[in-house]
Amino acid sequence: MTVYVSVLIVGAVVMLTFLSLCVPTVSYPPPPSQAVGSRLLHSFYQFFPRSLSPYLPGPLSLPLLGNMLELAHDHLPSHLTSLARRYGNIYRLKCGNTTMVVLNSGDVIREALVKKWSDFAGRPHSYTGDVVSGGGRSISLGDYSEEWRVHRRLAHNALQRCSQQSLHGVIQKQALHLRQVLLDYNGRAADLSEDFTVAASNVITTLAFGKEYEKSSSELQRLHGCLNEIVSLWGSPWISALDSFPLLRKLPNPPFSRLLKEVDRRDEIIRTHLDEYRVGVNTVAWLTNLYSNTQPLGYTHVHMAAVDLLIGGTETTAAWLSWTVAFLLHRPEVHYRTQYTTLHYRTQYTTVCAMYNSVSIPYVFSIAGYFIPKNTVIIPNLFGAHHDPAVWTDPYAFKPERFLEGGGASTRALLPFGGGARLCLGEAVAKMELFLFTAYLLRDFQFVPAESQASLPDLTGVASVVLKAKAYTVIARPRPTMP
């Protein structure tokens, strides 16, 4: 018995000595030269991930609910950002049995998504995610795997091939059409958000299917109606609760039934489009061709790639354009000054259009010195990074001149398209769109507040997957110099 106790004591002492040697290292990320040591630690933490991690700060977590109430906040990006002021640029939230870690500064987001890209390339697997993504076969929601890599690469190639042939012409056509739509308002105040959506959508449907629509087209209304409904239902707490609390799946849930109906509607519309446009010079035709020779990709992958392009490429660009005009109304002098220098300041808009999503990590890993347990969900809060007072002076002010030479801001601190393995697939398309649309709008119109409008557009925004400007009306007055 005495021998047994002594062995236990010696074992405990050895263990404690080992721990005390390791703990100080945990607080700081190991430099690359310590790669071997880091691997050892990494394996070690797989056994003891929680007990050894320095405690990640975060708000008090309620029994059962965890921090679900924080996540149900109306304006999630700005709420997550205000939590960062209290808990720092990296903090944790609990939701059911899922731990989430929110990253709020450009540096920590870059460290995770870009520097350690292979560890942060996954997506959390979820019950409702599978429902909306054809069983995880979409690019945006698919988890990182060899199949996903091939899927993303081929879709990117197909989009690039189409873009090389026609991107400039496709966007220019839509920009000129948008100009005509604004002229047709004849100086009346109007909410332009739908016109921006149609313009952005037509660029994508032309690239994807070789097809464009009129604003009044019932087919377009149906397509957007159901895509927007899916995005908004999927983000609702009634539906995300099904991922965290599986028992709820047995109960009736009207929002979830509606989601299932909208997904069916979406799939029928996409099927019809694929049948009609799978031959021609367009992205889905390329994809169909490429995928037919690439195992294990099949029809569902082409189908979901089309959904990815439509969802990823429409509301993002449209929201960006709405924000542009809203900000210009607040600072008209920027408009005058940029009449001839549009190019220089296009990047400013990126600070307001924050699309965010989550990644999940398959292994224990570290960010900013914190060891993050396996299967933690990581949320890069791009809004927080783009409003970080440590990086941006006066972060909420629209000051495009900060990006001009000597203006003090660096474009390196911007991550509007994310980074790493999950970098926006349409970045090149989006940049060209933003440049051409903005250039035409600024060259041809002066935007003035609607006379009936007592105040200028609200700049807080409405949060969904994309942060949209609140609805406002504006007068697009043609410039006398318009060609």
Ligand code: HEM
């Ligand atoms: C202003 C325009 C745009 C912005 C600000 C934007 C932003 C982003 C961001 C931040 C992500 C990464 C989300 C994450 O962390 O998972 C993303 C992903 C994505 N974007 Fe964009 N985007 C824009 C336009 C477009 C366009 C025009 C397309 C299509 C042609 C597109 C297609 C996609 C796709 C498919 C993904 C998923 C990539 C993946 O998970 O691997 N986006 N976008």
